[in-house]
Amino acid sequence: FVYVNIYPYDYSYLQKSERHKETLPPTALALNNPPHDSIAKKMVYGHGDREEDVVVPTAERKAAVETSLLRRLSQRPRKEELENRGILKRNNKSWKQELEEKQTNLNRQLSRRPTVKELRDKRILISFADYAEVAEALDYDRQADKPWTRLTAEDKAKIRWELNEFKENEMMVHPESAKYTRFHKP
Numbered sequence: 001f002v003y004v005n006i007y008p009y010d011y012s013y014l015q016k017s018e019r020h021k022e023t024l025p026p027t028a029l030a031l032n033n034p035p036h037d038s039i040a041k042k043m044v045y046g047h048g049d050r051e052e053d054v055v056v057p058t059a060e061r062k063a064a065v066e067t068s069l070l071r072r073l074s075q076r077p078r079k080e081e082l083e084n085r086g087i088l089k090r091n092n093k094s095w096k097q098e099l100e101e102k103q104t105n106l107n108r109q110l111s112r113r114p115t116v117k118e119l120r121d122k123r124i125l126i127s128f129a130d131y132a133e134v135a136e137a138l139d140y141d142r143q144a145d146k147p148w149t150r151l152t153a154e155d156k157a158k159i160r161w162e163l164n165e166f167k168e169n170e171m172m173v174h175p176e177s178a179k180y181t182r183f184h185k186p
Contacts, residue, residue, distance in 0.1 A: 160184040 082088035090096075119125035151159075164183050167173075173181055 157186060161186055 083090050116125060167181055167183060
């Protein structure tokens with residue numbers, strides 16, 4: 001998380017002379033060299049680092065920057081969500097105990113196998129016949145028939161002509177999309 005001050009600093013009281021350093025407030029001593037490319041400055045002013053580019057921000061601009069920063073902050077996940085995902089670790093002993101209890105409970109559930117009766121009661125296990133019949137199958141060619149490999153050039157031309165005729169006369173097409181209808185070469 002980065003704290004961004006959206007209001008520009010007033011650097012007018014910062015002077016390089018020793019006389020003014022004594023009158024500076026204690027927090028301003030670190031600001032003798034103001035930051036030139038801070039995020040806040042760019043967001044408030046809207047452009048680069050040159051002084052002639054700097055325009056005094058309006059209240060509307062400040063409000064817009066404030067709302068954009070609030071929107072960005074609101075998109076961040078909450079602390080509870082990070083803890084639930086296991087990204088942010090909790091320091092509570094109760095949380096660790098709860099986690100261990102869940103783990104032992106799951107291990108216990110996985111190690112215990114349900115009986116056949118329990119599975120039938122829950123309708124998970126379906127009863128099958130006690131005996132299965134097995135018969136021999138005839139050996140035959142299982143490859144598919146490919147009739148398009150037996151077509152002659154004349155057959156293919158006739159199919160293309162019929163398809164073009166259908167598209168031109170029978171197929172309903174919106175007038176604006178008729179130009180996109182693809183006709184095959186005869």
